[in-house]
Amino acid sequence: MPEILSPTYTRADEAFDCLQTAIVKGDLAPGEKIGELELCSRFNLTRGPLREALGRLESRGLLVRRPHAGVKVVSVSASELMELYRIREVMEGLAARQAAERMTDQEIADLQATLDSHERMIDEAQGQAYYQAEGDYDFHHRIATGSRNTKLAQMLLGDLYYMVRMYRYRLSTSTGRPQRALGEHRRIVEAIAQRDGELAEFLMKRHINAARQNIEKKIQEGEITI
Amino acid sequence: MPEILSPTYTRADEAFDCLQTAIVKGDLAPGEKIGELELCSRFNLTRGPLREALGRLESRGLLVRRPHAGVKVVSVSASELMELYRIREVMEGLAARQAAERMTDQEIADLQATLDSHERMIDEAQGQAYYQAEGDYDFHHRIATGSRNTKLAQMLLGDLYYMVRMYRYRLSTSTGRPQRALGEHRRIVEAIAQRDGELAEFLMKRHINAARQNIEKKIQEGEITI
């Protein structure tokens, strides 16, 4: 991890980033109770900045805090994870629609290029779900940003994705249907390239809905447990 | 403000609530730069808890913070406010749909009762936009909660509404069309009572879209400025 990222990067920012990635990567397991002093020694921090970071993380819903009783990593149930996908469905649908209206031609070209790279990733590293998940994240990230809707991007990238990614890492599988997902991504980008916002929204909603149903099925079949 | 709200209510919580309401009510104006020590003396706090609260508020997008340079109340431009309404449209649409599927009969009855009370409020206090806005907030609040979607309610009530309310207080006008809004509310509740989620979603989206267009028109006509 780089010592200096931004010209001004406070300890609290550092603590926030460390904890966030630790939670997302699963180094801090959901439901795990964590002590402040333990975290301090683990990340070489003092309690001041740490507590500030804890406040931010709590506000984002990654931690739950009970006064005088410590903090726990949030544990999301299967049904709650499904609810997250419902929210993603409508929000990313909006993002796709606005992206179709507002992304620059250059951004769209870049997006298509990343899809090519994702295709190579799938061919080369068959079954390496981790990299597929990263590619998937990259795609959705670009569209959220491309919507030019600051708050929307902030909510998607700063809240929802972290919670979803948290479980992606744990499940060690993206949607489990990489080729099909890639095809859906391509169609969405096509719609965006044609500036057809309505279609882009429809396709994105269907895409996320399919991902949700896929996970739901796996959970019901007992393939994966949460 | 009560001294003890919850059995355990920390200073940081207190600071958070104070600042949040101060921002929403406009006591701290958008764009205003605020010093920490000034806030401390104003709310009788020390800097530790205050800083923790500032972190939370920044994370929620109500403050912007530049290291070593202080915090500013976020100032939302007219176009950004419109974007907020776009987000509300899809998210509250989802909330209405899920509320139709999940609210209890008792909750629906209560919701209808509050609409009756809102109607009286409109008749009695004609033009008292403040109370109308509160009634409007109450309605949307109940539906967000009724969705039984924890994260959705959290995002709506904890993020979006505060930003929207911030400007409602400033503009000192709800949507400016109380009777019409009430009628739309009634139709939405009817759809929910009939457990017609699809219709509830459609009506809610149209309701918020109308509110957005109404504000947009007023802004363009120069009636209100942001």
Place this chain on the structure above:
DNA sequence: TTCCTTCGCATTGTTGACAATCTATGGATC
């Protein structure tokens, strides 16, 4: 044996002092 009470300890919440950084004011130079 099991439940309740009580006490001690560990952990969290809070405070005030110290260090690092930015902004603004003033002066000097072009």
Place this chain on the structure above:
DNA sequence: GATCCATAGATTGTCAACAATGCGAAGGAA
């Protein structure tokens, strides 16, 4: 007269000690 630089002041970031609260272990009573 305008622009750049330097210094001073204030403000923010950080730290370590102190106070308050919750949790668990130990002991006694039913």
